[in-house]
Amino acid sequence: MQNIMPHLTLTRLNGQRWRKYLLICLPIVTMPFPLLAVDVVVVVHPGLRVSRSEVVHIYRGELSGYRVYELNDAHWQEAFCRDYLNMTASDLKYIQDQALYAGRALPPRKLDDVQDMLDAISQTPNAIGYLPSAAVTDAVQVVK
Amino acid sequence: MPPMKSAVKRLIGICLSIGSPAFADDLTDRFTFAGFGYQDFRQTSANRVDFVDSSGNWNHNFLGLITAAQLTDKSRLWAQMQASSGEQVGFTWLFADYQLTDTVTGHAGRIKYPFGLINEYIDNKALQLSLSLPMAYSESADMTFDAYTGVGLDWNAALGPRLGDLLVQGYAGNTYIPSKSGFTLQYPNNPPVAMGSVQPTQNQPTSDRRLLGGRITWNTPWTGLRFMLSGSATTLNYAPLAASLVVTTPVTSTEYSQICSVEYRHQAIWFQSEYNLHRFPGGNGYSGIDSDSYYLQGGYQMGNFLPFIRYESLITNQNFSSNPNFYQRQWGIGTNYALTTHVNLRLEADRNHGFALPIASQGSPYYPAGSPIPAGSPIPALDWNEFALEVNFSF
Secondary structure, three states: OOOHHHOOHHHOOOHHHHHHHHHHEEEEEEEHHHHHOEHHHEEEOOOOOOHHHHHHHHHHHOOOEEEEEOOOHHHHHHHHHHHHHHOOHHHHHHHHHHHOOOOOOOOOOOEOOOOHHHHHHHHHEEEEEEEEEHHHOOEEEEOO | HHHHHHHHHHHHHEEEEEHHHHHHHHHHHHHEEEEEEEEEEEOOOOEEEEEEEEOOOOEEEEEEEEEEEEEOOOOEEEEEEOOOOOOOOEEEEEEEEEEOOOOOOEEEEEEEOOOOOOOHHOOOOHHHHOOOOHHHHHOOOOOOOOOOEEEEEEEEEEEEEEOEEEEEEEEEEEEOOOOOOOOOOOOOOOOOOOOOOOOOOOOOOOOHHHHHEHHHEEEEEOOOOOEEEEEEEEEEEEEOOOOOOOOOOOEEEEEEEEEEEEEEOOOOOOEEEEEEEEEEEOOOOEEOOOEEEEEEEEEOOOOEEEEEEEEEEEEOOOOHHHOOEEEEEEEEEEEEEEOOEEEHOOOOOOOEOOHHHHHHHOOOOOOOOOOOOOOEEEEEEEEEEEEEEEEEEOO
């Protein structure tokens, strides 16, 4: 059978041309995936210092002094728990409920939409929450 | 009277603002409400334990309401009100906390006793894997108690991403045991005695239960895996006993409780195991009692179903560990079914060998060693079953 794309056959490429094609094709092939993936970021009130490793302790109720918010949306909850806490939303709820019913820590306040989250974080000095990355504005600060 | 005018103005201001959305927002911001409850049906094939017998009944239920009020930026007031079949309506716990630093919080008031995996939320069945409580937590076994009145300190220490973190808790005060409407306690309300020497009596008065204890929880870097070590020492002052009993001198003694716990709960897997040792050295003519208990239970989430299996062992007096009056071993199997995110159904069947809990809860008669069993008296069944259904909820 005749090769209809002889110029793309790897066996015909020397090392330099192979690298060139790879560099061109890789961004094109991978470009759609970040758009498809659920991309969530933790945000805090501007000026508040929180490290990524502290996020898990804050959401488990182990660090006090923060006003903690959650989106009332299972999709974003799962994405946040997976990306930042390495657990499921159900695992996190179990931990938060234990702290609540033992009288140790209050659960995060649930907000219905992204705009509410932006407002709450930007207006509350010790606030922490999470957002879809596309919704981030200058009014909040992303936790690196 | 200027101050009076000022007070009236303030009162009018408050009255006017009550109906305003701003007041509602303020309320939502300052108060948190939560609650839970359950209703059980339980039946045994033989023996009577915690008011359950072969006829079965719906007498076990609980409703708890939790309120947390933000007093200041650093302080909150917590309370849990309860109504149940076993205890009078009242506050299970009621305390104020104060955030001393980002990682240290102090508590004062009536505080839930931090002991083992389950004790702090022992009444909230929605946070438990199985229907039956592990026997170490049973009121009849009397190895633990509800709450303490005093002060406590919690310290959260992050050890780093490779080591996880610690929660270190310390407390001091007096034990708090709510008034019981039906249940009776075995000991130390009963003097611990050797079989055959003194017939146990119920509700021996104690004048004080001074308490000192702590718990260390290690949340490991492996998500969902944690270990706990809890211990407490309680000083008891017994009132003089009735003249009909052998021992008549007042007693001051100390009871010790320790429990080591492990839990793994991640995604579909849930595993818990604990070993509990309860020591009562006795003294002044009392013989001491050592009790111990352990259990292993595991479950696996499959959609809305969470089936589980459990094995446990209880010895209420190690001096008589081969006497079925004082030991009980149990296999349990059952399943949860999540009806909604807030409502859960449960079904459980247990197979028991020994009858330590029926004896401890005074559901079955106790015959001292060597004493003749009165004619016509029921004899506890060595092997017996328990069946239970439950609906529980939390919100």
